[in-house]
Amino acid sequence: MKGRSVLLCSFGGLAAAYAALYQGTTRFDADAAWSRFEALESAGYEARAVGHGDRALNLLAKQRPEASHFADALRVANAHYRGGEARSAVSGYTAALSSTEASRLSENQRVELRRRIAELDLAAGEAAQPALIAAGFLDAAGDAVARHTDDHEEAGEENPFIALVDAMRPGFTDALPADGRGLELDAAGQDSLEIAAAMTKVGGYYALQADGAYAAAGLLSAAHQIHLRELGPNEESTVQTALLLAPVYERIDRLGDAESLYEQVFQAQERAKGSNNPELSLYIRLLAGIYEKQGRLTEAEALNRHMRQIFRDAFGARRYAANRSRDRLFAINRPVSLSFPLEAEYIPPDLVRASAYEVPMSKPSHVEEMQMRLAEVDGSTMPKSLAGLLEACSTPDERLSLRSAYRSHRTQQLLHRINGDKGTVAHPGTSEHQLGLAADIDVNRRFMRATDKAYACFERTAWQHGFILSFPQGNTYLPGADSFEPWHWRFVGERTALLYREIGPWGRPQEFLAALPCYEERALSGLFVDRERGDVCFESLAMGSGKEGTDS
Numbered sequence: 001m002k003g004r005s006v007l008l009c010s011f012g013g014l015a016a017a018y019a020a021l022y023q024g025t026t027r028f029d030a031d032a033a034w035s036r037f038e039a040l041e042s043a044g045y046e047a048r049a050v051g052h053g054d055r056a057l058n059l060l061a062k063q064r065p066e067a068s069h070f071a072d073a074l075r076v077a078n079a080h081y082r083g084g085e086a087r088s089a090v091s092g093y094t095a096a097l098s099s100t101e102a103s104r105l106s107e108n109q110r111v112e113l114r115r116r117i118a119e120l121d122l123a124a125g126e127a128a129q130p131a132l133i134a135a136g137f138l139d140a141a142g143d144a145v146a147r148h149t150d151d152h153e154e155a156g157e158e159n160p161f162i163a164l165v166d167a168m169r170p171g172f173t174d175a176l177p178a179d180g181r182g183l184e185l186d187a188a189g190q191d192s193l194e195i196a197a198a199m200t201k202v203g204g205y206y207a208l209q210a211d212g213a214y215a216a217a218g219l220l221s222a223a224h225q226i227h228l229r230e231l232g233p234n235e236e237s238t239v240q241t242a243l244l245l246a247p248v249y250e251r252i253d254r255l256g257d258a259e260s261l262y263e264q265v266f267q268a269q270e271r272a273k274g275s276n277n278p279e280l281s282l283y284i285r286l287l288a289g290i291y292e293k294q295g296r297l298t299e300a301e302a303l304n305r306h307m308r309q310i311f312r313d314a315f316g317a318r319r320y321a322a323n324r325s326r327d328r329l330f331a332i333n334r335p336v337s338l339s340f341p342l343e344a345e346y347i348p349p350d351l352v353r354a355s356a357y358e359v360p361m362s363k364p365s366h367v368e369e370m371q372m373r374l375a376e377v378d379g380s381t382m383p384k385s386l387a388g389l390l391e392a393c394s395t396p397d398e399r400l401s402l403r404s405a406y407r408s409h410r411t412q413q414l415l416h417r418i419n420g421d422k423g424t425v426a427h428p429g430t431s432e433h434q435l436g437l438a439a440d441i442d443v444n445r446r447f448m449r450a451t452d453k454a455y456a457c458f459e460r461t462a463w464q465h466g467f468i469l470s471f472p473q474g475n476t477y478l479p480g481a482d483s484f485e486p487w488h489w490r491f492v493g494e495r496t497a498l499l500y501r502e503i504g505p506w507g508r509p510q511e512f513l514a515a516l517p518c519y520e521e522r523a524l525s526g527l528f529v530d531r532e533r534g535d536v537c538f539e540s541l542a543m544g545s546g547k548e549g550t551d552s
Contacts, residue, residue: 029059030056030059030060030063030064031056033052033053033055033056033059034052034053034056034060034072036049036052037049037050037052037053037056037076037079040052041053041075041079046079046080046082046083047083047084047085049079049083050076050079050080050083050085050088053072053075053076053079054076054088056072056076057069057072057073057076060072068101070096070099070101070104071104073092073095073096074092074096076092077089077091077092077093077095077096080092081093081116081120086120086123086124087124089116089120090117090120090121093113093114093116093117094117096113097110097113097114111137111160111161111164114133114136114137115133115164117129117130117133118130118133118134118168118171119168119171122168122171122172122174122175123171125174125175126175127172127175127176127199127218127219127222128195130168130171130172130175131172131195131198131199131202131219132194132195132198134164134165134168134172134198134202135197135198135199135201135202137161137162137164137165138161138165138201138202138205140161141159141161141162141165142446143446143447144159144161144162145162145205145446145447145449165202165205166209169206169209169211169212169215170215172202172206172215172218172219173214173215173218175218176215176218176219176221176222177218177221178214178217178218178221178249178252178254179221179257192226192229192230193226193227193230193231193237195223195226196222196223196226196227196230196237196241197223197237199219199220199222199223199226200219200220200223200237200240200241200244200451201449201451202219203215203216203217203218203219203220203223203244203245203248203451204216204220204244204449204450204451205449205451206219207220207244207247207248207450208450208473208484213248213251213252214252216245216248217245217248217249217252217254220241220244220245220248221245223241224238224241224242224245224261227241233264233267233268234268234271234272236453236456237453238268239265239268239269239456240453240456242261242262242264242265243261243265243286243456243459244450244451245261246258246261246262246265246286247473249261250290250293255290255293255294258290259287259290259291259294262283262286262287262290263287265283265286266280266283266284266286266287269283276310277310278310278311278498278501279460279461279464280307280310281307281310281311281501281502282459282460282501284303284304284306284307285304285307285506287303288300288301288303288304288307289506291303307502308502308503311498311502332373332375332377332437332491332492332493332496333492333493333496333513333516334435334513335510335511335513335514336430336431336432336434336435336510337426337430337477337510338427338430338477339477339510339514340430340510340514341429341430342409342429342430342431342434342435343429344409344428344429345409346409346434346435347408348373348406348435348436348437350373350374350375350376351371351372351373351374351406351436352371352372352373352374352383353365353370353371354370354371354372354383354386354402354405355370356383357381357383357384357386357387358387359383359386359387359390359402360387360390360394360399360400360401360402361401361402362401362402362403362442362445363403363404368406368407368408368411369403369404369405369406369407369411369433370402370405371405371406371436372386372405372406372436372437372439372491373406373435373436373437373491375436375437375491375493377466377493377495378466378493378494378495380466380493380494382437382466382491385465385466385467385491385494386402386439386465386467386491388465389458389461389462389465389467390402390441392457392461392465393453393454393457393458393461394454395453395454397453398443398444398452398453398454399443399444400441400442400443400448400454401441401442401445402439402440402441402442403440403441403442403447403487404433404438404439404440405433405436405438405439405440406433406434406436407431407433407434408434409428409429409434412425412426412427412428412429412431412433412434413428416428425478426477426478430477432470432488432490437490437491437492438470438488438489438490438491439467439488439489439490439491440485440487440488441454441458441487441488441489442487443455447486447487448486448487449486449487450484450486452486455486458489462489462497463494463497463498463500463501464494464497465494465497466491466492466493466494466496466497467489467490467491467492467497468489468490468492468496468497468500468501468509469486469488469489469490469509470485470488470489470490470509470510471483471484471485471488472484472507472509473507474507475507475508477510490509492513496513496516499516499519499520499523500512502523503519503522503523504519505535505537505538508538511538512538515537515538518537519537522537
C-alpha cells in the first residue's frame with residue numbers, strides 16, 4: 001500500500017513537472033504556443049486560445065523575422081473577433097489591411113474586414129472610423145446610392161455596399177447623440193476634417209431614408225461641430241453641413257435647433273456676401289419656413305418682405321416683363337410632368353451639341369443625350385449657361401460634367417421599360433429631357449448627391465445661370481417613392497429662375513411654371529404672396545384656371 005502511494009505521488013509529480021515544462025515551452029517556443037492556439041481554437045475556446053496566438057505571433061516575429069506571418073495574424077484576429085475581444089480584433093484587422101501583404105486578400109475579404117472594424121467600433125461607441133468605412137462603401141456603390149429606396153431587401157440584392165451601410169445605421173444612432181456634442185476625437189486638423197467629410201456623406205445618405213433621421217442627426221451634427229471647431233462658422237463646409245442638418249432637426253421636431261442653424265447660416269452668408277445680396281434669399285426662405293412652423297407668422301412675413309425688397313433693389317420693379325412672348329413661343333418655361341404631359345411627337349426646334357459650347361461631358365459627344373436646346377433667352381443660351389454653372393461649381397475634388405440632356409420620346413420609352421416605376425425615370429411624355437432643357441449632372445462621373453459641395457453651390461447660384469431644381473425632396477412628379485433627384489436641373493432662363501426663387505411655391509417647380517403668367521403679373525404689380533391669405537396663383541391652378549396660356 002505504501003509503495004502504491006509512493007508510485008502515485010511520483011506520477012503526480014511527473015505530471016506537474018510536465019505541465020510546468022509544457023507551459024514554459026509555450027511561453028518561449030513559437031511552435032508550441034501556436035500548437036496550443038490551434039487546439040483551443042479548434043475546440044471552440046477562442047477566448048482562451050487568443051493569448052497563445054498573440055504569444056506565438058510575438059515569438060515568430062522575433063525568431064523568424066524573415067518569414068511571412070500574415071495569414072497567422074489574420075487567423076488570430078478572427079479568433080479575437082469570435083471571442084469578443086473587440087480592441088484586439090480591430091487592431092489585428094487594421095494591421096492586416098495596412099500590411100504590405102494586404103494584396104493577398106480578395107476584395108470581398110477586405111470589405112468584410114472593414115465591416116467588422118465598423119461593427120466593433122460602433123459597439124464601443126466610436127464613430128470616426130466607421131464613418132470613414134461607410135463613406136468608402138457609398139463611394140463603391142456609385143450611382144446605386146442615388147437610386148436607393150427604403151426597400152432594403154431589394155436594395156441589398158442590387159448593391160451589397162448599400163446593404164452594408166444600411167446595416168450600420170442603428171450603430172450610428174446609438175453611438176452618436178443628435179447634437180454631436182458627445183463625440184470625442186483623437187484626430188485634429190486635416191484628419192478630423194476627413195472624418196467630418198465622411199460623416200457628412202453618410203449622414204446625408206441616411207437623411208434621405210424614411211427611418212434614418214436620428215442616425216443622420218448624429219453624424220451631421222458631429223461633422224458640424226468639427227467644422228465649427230476647425231474652420232469657423234463662415235466656411236463653405238460648415239454652411240453645407242448646417243443646411244443638411246437643419247431639415248433633419250425639423251423632421252425630429254427639434255425646431256429650435258433647426259432655427260439656430262438657419263440663423264447661423266444666414267448670418268455667415270450675410271457677412272460674406274453683404275446684407276443686400278440676392279443670394280441670401282435661400283437662407284431667408286428657410287428661416288421664414290421655420291418661423292411659420294412655430295406659428296411666428298409676423299416674423300416670417302417680415303423676413304419675406306425683406307427678401308422681396310432685396311430683389312426689388314437688385315433687379316428693378318419691371319424685370320419680369322421683357323421677352324415674355326418669346327419665352328412662351330419656344331416653350332422654354334413649359335411644365336412637364338404627369339400632370340402636364342408632352343406630345344410624343346414633340347422634338348425641340350433648336351437642338352445643339354454640348355461639345356460645341358465646351359460643356360464638360362460624361363459621354364461621347366455623338367450620343368443623343370449630349371444634345372440640348374440652344375434656348376436663347378435674356379441674352380444667354382442654355383449651353384453657355386450650363387458651361388458657366390459647371391465651371392463655377394467645379395473644384396479639384398469634385399469635377400462636374402453633363403450626364404444627360406436631350407432624350408427623344410423613344411429613348412425615354414426604352415429607359416422606362418428597363419427601370420420601371422422606381423421613381424428615377426419618368427414616364428414617356430412626362431420627361432423634361434424630351435424638352436431638351438434638362439441637365440443631369442455628374443460629380444466625378446457619378447450622379448450628383450445632396451451631400452456634394454457642388455450641390456450646395458448649385459442651390460446657391462444655379463438661378464443666376466437660369467437653372468432650377470426639377471425634383472426637390474418631397475415632390476410627387478415621379479411615380480416611385482424615391483423621387484428626389486439632386487442631379488436633375490432645368491433651364492428656364494435667369495429671369496424666370498429669379499422669380500421662382502423669390503415668390504414661387506417652394507418645392508413645386510412644375511406648378512410654378514404652369515402658373516407662370518400669374519406670378520409674372522403679380523410680380524410686375526408688386527402683389528406678392530401673402531402668407532396668411534395663401535398663394536393666389538397656386539390656388540387658381542389647383543382649381544383648373546391656372547393652365548391657360550401655359551403651352552401644356
